[in-house]
Amino acid sequence: MEIPSGVYDVLTDARTVIAGDRVQIPFELDRPTYEQVNKMLKEIGGRWDGRKSVRAHVFPFPVEGYMRACLATREFPSRYEQGWYPTPTRVVDEMLAHAGIREGMSVLEPSAGTGSIVGPAVECGAVVDCVEIDERRVRALREQGAARRIVRADFLDLDPLDWPHGYRRVLMNPPFSQAVQHVEHALGFLADGGTLVAVMPESVMWHSDRATVEFRELISLAEGTFAPLPDDSFAPSGTNVRTVLLVVNSEPGGPLPTHGWHRRQPRQLDLFALT
Ligand SMILES: C[S@@+](CC[C@H](N)C(=O)[O-])C[C@H]1O[C@@H](n2cnc3c(N)ncnc32)[C@H](O)[C@@H]1O
Structure with missing residues (x-):
């Protein structure tokens, strides 16, 4: 969505402070401009905090690089597009507690948004590769500068066999509307002996469609x-x-269709062809 020119002027005004998780506009705006600014900041996930000590729009993710990316293109992504709900810090902390990341561990984030999981994982010492479908969020990921590799793609179109190795950890909060497909596909990128940690909608516990039932099994x-x-x-x-929060470990030779499992398939087929 295009940033209206009046809003752009306010956000690029030298007095406007965009830092950490907040946007602070310490000067008077006329009513129509204020409403436009407020609408846009809410649309991208901000919440007005009117407490005297804050008086800013506060975001559940670091907004500075992200906002810079939006201003560079005069466009902003609506959070209602493609199921973009940045993972709140408390949830990321819980994911990381389960992930047990050690220095240099390889991690995949296959629906990375603007990097709410990527940044903290890198701070824990992980080497993170990520995938994101939305061009504007990819730009924000590049601005964030935390990931080793950023792939702009539909994750479901990527073939695990194009990756030479599986990842020791997969950390993800996929679009909720296709959560089962995304997590199943992500298992193909997990190394044997690795751990996948995924935020999923609670409905995965009780949906009775065949795909969800088989996934639970x-x-x-x-x-x-x-x-x-x-x-x-x-x-x-x-x-x-x-x-x-789904936490699952892959044991070598276990039931999960991991990266190793995918790599073993052609050999099994070749052996089959010889009989
Ligand atoms: C629930 S949000 C989570 C974002 C990020 N993981 C986080 O925790 O902040 C889901 C993200 O998946 C992205 N997405 C949706 N469909 C995708 C696909 N097929 N391939 C890759 N990314 C996708 C959306 O653009 C959005 O950024």
């Missing part, structure tokens, strides 16, 4: 767990959707 075989997150976990990102 697979996770159960692999002794993975779905732990409910607090109901308001995603409130900072503007949604009350209930979520769970």
Whole structure:
């Protein structure tokens, strides 16, 4: 969506402070301009905090690089597009606690948004590659500068066999509307002995369609767990959707279709061809 010119002028005004998780406009705006600015900042995930000590729009993610990317193109992504709900810090912390990242560990974030998981994972010592479908979010990821590799693509179109190695960790908060497909596909990028940690909508626990039932069976075989997150976990990102945290480890030779499993398939087929 295009940034209206009046809003652009306000956001690029030298007095406007865009830092950390907030945008602060310390000067008077006429009513129509204020409403336009407020609308845009809310649309991209900000929330007005009127407390005297704050008086700013506060975001559930670091907004500076992201806003710079938006201003560079005079465009902003609506958070209602492509299921973009940045993972709130508390949820990221919980994911990282389960991930047990050690220095130099390879991590994939396959639906990376603007990097709410990527940044903290890199701070823990991970080497992160990521995928994101939306060009503007890719730009924000580049601005963030944390990931080793950023691939702009539809993750579901990527073939794990084009990757020479699996990742020790996959950390993800995929678009909720296709969460099962994304997580299943991500298993193909996980190294044997690795761990996948994914935020998923709570509906994955009870949906009775065949794909979800089979997914639950697979996770159960692999002794993975779905732990409910607090109901308001995603409130900072503007949604009350209930979520769970999936944690699953891949054992070599176990039931998960990991990267190693994919690599073993052609050999098995060749052997089959010889009989
Ligand atoms: C729920 S948001 C989470 C963003 C990010 N993981 C985070 O935690 O802040 C889902 C993200 O997936 C991206 N996305 C949607 N469909 C995708 C696809 N097929 N391939 C890659 N990324 C996709 C959206 O653009 C959005 O940024």
